[in-house]
Amino acid sequence: MSNNDHSTSRRKFLKNTGIGVAGTIVASTLSVTGSVAEEAKNISLPDSPHVSKTLLKMAKDIYPHEMIQNKYYQKIVDDLAKQQKRLIDEGVAMLDEQSIAKLGSPFLQVNYEPDRVRLLRSIEETTFFIKVRTALMFGLYDNPELFPLFGYQGSSVEKGGYLNRGLNDLDWLSE
């Protein structure tokens, strides 16, 4: 499968997330899916560097992986910020507002990880957070470019499956 097909399917999924396999994180986005097309028409570039940096920090708290380079996180959240500008801008503003109220500074300047995580936990049911998390879930874990980092091999049919390719190579358990 080409990368192009792949990202199309992911976009399609994100557009249809109301049907909900990934649970509430997906189901709750139903309320905003109706406005996706409308918002897409109103994309205005460039993105705010503050929004972009805040989303990166947030992304790395949501699914922290030392082994994944920042550029992967960045692309996922920037794409989302372009697709749903108003929702994301308002979400980041809300996050900063709460961060200042609870922790005394905007989210980007909170250095202590447990504080950031507690703050994110408190907004994990908001549409904003769910949108960001869902985009990350698909962007990181349904991304063939990153599969090798997890030891996942993805599509195998084009390689003839595993019949003669390591199907039963487990050798660390004694009979």
Next chain:
Amino acid sequence: MTNIAKFALDDDSLVVIIGSGAGGGTVANELAQKGISSVVLEAGKRFTLEDLKNNEWEMFMKLSWLDKRISAGGWHHSKNHTNLPAWIVKGVGGSSIHWAGVSLRFKPHEFKMKSTNGNIEGANVADWPVTYEEVAPYYVKAEHKMGVTGKATDTPDLPESSHTKLHRIAAERTGMTFTNAPMAINSVPNDGRPACQQIGFCMQGCRIGAKWSTMYTEIPKAEATGLCEIRPNCMVLKIEHDKSGKATGVLYVDKDGNKKLQKARIVCVAANSIESPRLLLNSASEMFPDGLANSSGQVGRNYMGHVTGGVYGVFPEPVNMHRGTSVPSLITSEQANNPERGFVAGYTLEVLSLGLGFLSAFLKPGTSGWGRETAEALENYQNMAGVWICGEDLPVATNRITLHPTEKDQHGLPVPVITKTDHNNDVVMRNHAYSQMAKLYKSVGATKMHNLPAYPSSHNMGTNRMSEHPSDGVVNKWGQAHDVPNLFISDGSQFVTSAAVNPTLTIVALAIRQADHIAGLMKSGQV
């Protein structure tokens, strides 16, 4: 094919079959082989093998039935899978495209759970009006039709994978019973289809057709007789009847949005356990105010999935569970009905791999499934092994399919509401399974375990159940509606109880048996 059938809408000599999965597709082919003509109305489109990709989410989007449904009741789906109570397929071949291929027979006692355990408070348990002995010859036919590996057809088991090896050794160390799964997946070329290449992605549709699916077995065979017309992209809205209460035809909307009425001599409903009762309820009329064939009030009730959940263990070294068939083997020690464990009925532990994409969504479904712990768990993907619990789910009258009072789908039909709450027996059984899994995985060095709640249900049963007496259920032992003699239920919704095994083999066995019965009734002019 040279001779594809095309029948007229006013042809009232036909069997009209609604749905083309394991039930509908099998009935269509069995009737065709006996010279009986049918039209199959399938809501979904027709796929080709080339459409089937090795990608979990892409195939989820392509294959799933995603029309709006609402989860309600006490199960976690009400919160975490709000609009996806069930995970089934919309397409020619139905959920036989998605099924993993596990082909286990019910055990004799699983046809008579009421006699076995007596009344169970809060449950609507009944015996089937048909016995294991009556179904057994049809199990044999189904196993041969589907090419079930192992003893069933005297063909080799599929080869051992690392995922299987880990479970086999764990079972040996803990004294549990291990077996290779009898699979409707060719271990040797059979029926014009190739042998399995251990590709994985069984549940995304088998790209090479090694797994039995009506999509490329029963359906094309039925069409090749020139006696079966498949109409994809046709959503049935209503079953019509005459003044005597006999079904006369089926109103449907085609791919261009045109409403059409196909006349019928016999109607077989095989649209899976949500859509089948929904259709009967939507077919209410002056004569049948509570829905067609619903004088018992049981249409839509006793909705069963399986008592289920997932368990994924983390091990010190790689397992590579994704290599090979999705369900390669089973632990069967807990299948018996042994109330001393604190619950009635039994369960099977089915070794099941998930890909990284699905695992990230199901490891901890719900709004809190993120953070360092989740990320770390996923980094262990390569070292994980897993099972899916398949336990008998008790029928409960209030677990049911109803029609939403105001919300309508794209066809103007009321959206189905799927209400389900665990019976206490389910809870005790699931916890028993989790604890058995902990024993099993610790014996082979697990460093961590993840207990996953139920996935959206692919096993859906019971909402048009069989009964001996018309007051207790919707259909008789042949799947024939008590109230409407030329209306049949041909899918898992006719199940009385759910057993500790996957439903497909039993759906196919009952469909073969039903087709025999229909042919007999037609011959003698009874319908």
